[in-house]
Amino acid sequence: MNKYRNNFQFNKTNRSLSVAIGLFALSFSCFFFGNVSVAYGERIKDITSIQGVRSNQLVGYGLVVGLSGTGDQTNQAPFTGQTFLSMLQRFDIVLPQDTRLQLNNVAAVAVHAELPAFSKPGQKIDITVSSLGNAQSLRGGSLIMTPLKGVDGQVYAIAQGNLVVGGLGVEGADGSRVTVNVPSVGRIPDGAMVEREVPTQFAGGEPVVLNLHHPDFTTAKRIADAINFMLGPDTAAAQDSTSIRVRAPLKPEHKVNFISLLENIEVDPGEAPARVVINSRTGTIVVGQHVTVDPVAITHGSLTVAIQEAPEVSQPNALGGGETVVVPQTDITVDEEQNPMFKFAPGSTLDDIVRAVNAVGAAPGDLMAILEALKQAGALKAELIVI
Known part of the structure; x- marks a missing residue:
């Protein structure tokens, strides 16, 4: 394998020849040894864009x-x-x-x-x-x-x-x-x-810079590692959580072939941070995979007060000479829903949260209130985003 890696290292004195040899060696190795990318990964073209190539x-x-x-x-x-x-x-x-x-x-x-x-x-x-x-x-x-x-x-x-x-x-x-x-x-x-073409820097001699659609340090490092594994050491380097700088051929026709090869490399992206997203308009709630909850006990109920007016007519005695009047009559009822208290154990996961909430039959509005209260109490180990 070291022999194939060495074939992909760019020679400063003869870059065009080294690119042609590298592409031939890569095609040969992929034909006999299969795809060396991570299984169930995503292509670089699906998670990044090339800096300067835009609409x-x-x-x-x-x-x-x-x-x-x-x-x-x-x-x-x-x-x-x-x-x-x-x-x-x-x-x-x-x-x-x-x-x-x-x-x-x-x-x-x-x-x-x-x-x-x-x-x-x-x-x-x-x-x-x-x-x-x-x-x-x-x-x-x-x-x-x-x-x-x-x-x-x-x-x-x-x-x-x-x-x-x-x-x-x-x-x-x-x-x-x-x-x-x-x-x-x-x-x-x-x-x-x-009627007019927009000039770009793609045909220039500048290195190719890949920008992640969703910045993540782990994903940026894995992309650089995957490119270096395929094309040789020091070919790519992560600049920050968004940009990966990649050495590329100088000639435009060679750069097109190089980008075609580059964007089809598969990478296993880093896992998304723990987040809970709430859409207050539609009641949609999305809980991320890595959301956990510290030990906490929760009870959630509703109090309903109903006031009903039922006026009564008071008819006086005919011999008394009184007047007929309307006497107000008010009925007040209080209905308080009795919901049991449920408790989260240390390190409760997404499955535990969903199971506990479903057990008490909480509606989306109730779940929003519970999640907001958990965040304020410091028990929800996730970023709470309301859209």
Whole structure:
């Protein structure tokens, strides 16, 4: 095995030759000896990203035309009329100054898209179109040519096409209205064409840096160890809990082969820290595997007080000359639920917690209160996160 490891060590004087020999030796060893990665591990490509290889956000402003009377009301959205007039001026069409536009079939929209890494001019990307004014629906409309700009103000794509709208809105003459989903937002598959390439540092001579999606020192060390085992000592080194620095070939074509090999190495990630996540809106509770509880006794019950008014009519004696009056009558009942106290032993695990809570029939709301009380008492050995 040492012979194969030595074949992967990069020679400073002839890096290209050493990479070719290393790739051949690795293919040979994997063919005969199988995969040397940890069983049930995760690929590096699934838990990391390459620094500098990222997508970019694009945004633009344009007009959707051809609507069936569901566009912007220009008296309430004046920017729609201004944009329409500007478009006409570009085609040498000038309207009188006192012209009042009623453009029920036009809507001002915002267009946004995500430009993937390494996108080249001529490729197409999907776009999303959203109404900016008071348009009731964009169904049946067409987006006219709209430039999409990046954060630097440069145009990177041009958008145009017919919208696909999943929502539906119908309104009657009496004001009744039925709306299904959101008719003011639509998409155009392949609706924008890339016009400019975003420069990256991938083709440069800098080392490759892998960034973990979820920072963890243990996972970062295991990734570096796995790469060094496959490609030779000192090939990779963990910089911190997020970044792993990897030596890579200088030529772009060799670097592509190297990254392809690198991202398919399997690694056993470090175990997640002990956490309890509570969603207060939906009542969802997720308890991590390594959550433990110190010795503690818990009782949880509910007290219900019901007050009911039952007024009675008092009818006086006919000979007494009195008046008929209503006499208030109040009934108060108190119902206190009797729940047994349950106790956690030292080092109780997730199974013990679930079993104890199910035994008393605690609802999600009750379990939230129990977990919060355990955290305040210092008995819950986990991070409590409320989302």
